[in-house]
Every structure is written in structure tokens, then in C-alpha cells.
Amino acid sequence: MRKRWWVAGGVALLLGMGAGTAQWWSSQAGERALVRLTERLDAQPGWQASRHEVEHGWRHSSGVLRLAAEVPAGHAPFDIVLPYRMRHGLLATRLDG
Numbered sequence: 001m002r003k004r005w006w007v008a009g010g011v012a013l014l015l016g017m018g019a020g021t022a023q024w025w026s027s028q029a030g031e032r033a034l035v036r037l038t039e040r041l042d043a044q045p046g047w048q049a050s051r052h053e054v055e056h057g058w059r060h061s062s063g064v065l066r067l068a069a070e071v072p073a074g075h076a077p078f079d080i081v082l083p084y085r086m087r088h089g090l091l092a093t094r095l096d097g
Contacts, residue, residue, distance in 0.1 A: 048070070051066070060085060
């Protein structure tokens with residue numbers, strides 16, 4: 001009977017470690033995707049993209065994405081500021097903002 005508890009505890013531990021690793025991987029993958037998006041936007045002619053106030057977490061990340069357009073001299077600067085919150089899940093990542 002005691003052996004069963006040890007086996008059940010080991011299985012539960014392995015499942016917990018697997019779920020934690022999957023959550024960590026999901027967080028890293030979501031962050032990499034947002035970095036690639038920012039780099040792609042920054043590579044567009046006439047635009048500068050940057051991220052500010054970035055907070056990383058296992059279950060969520062948040063920050064501000066700033067897009068600035070290059071304007072001719074004498075015109076008002078044109079900026080778009082997009083606050084975002086990204087929730088990382090095991091099956092999907094959700095981006096709000």
C-alpha cells in the first residue's frame with residue numbers, strides 16, 4: 001500500500017513539473033513572438049517601433065508598444081501608443097490591447 005502512494009506521488013510530481021515547464025515554454029514563445037512583431041514593425045520604412053514598461057511573467061506579460069511615424073519637417077509628430085496585456089496559457093496565448 002505504501003508503495004502505491006510513492007508511485008502516485010512521483011506521478012503527481014512529474015505531471016506538475018511537466019505543466020510548469022509547458023507554462024514556462026508558452027510564456028517564452030509568446031514573448032519571442034511579440035519581439036519578432038516589434039522588429040518587423042520597426043523594419044518598415046517610415047516607422048519606429050519600440051516596447052516600454054515591459055513586465056514579464058509566467059502567466060502574463062504587459063507593457064506598452066509605441067509606434068512613431070517619421071513625418072516631414074514642419075508637421076506634428078505622429079505617435080501611436082498601445083498598452084497591451086498578454087496572457088500565456090498551455091494551449092493558447094491571448095493578447096489584449
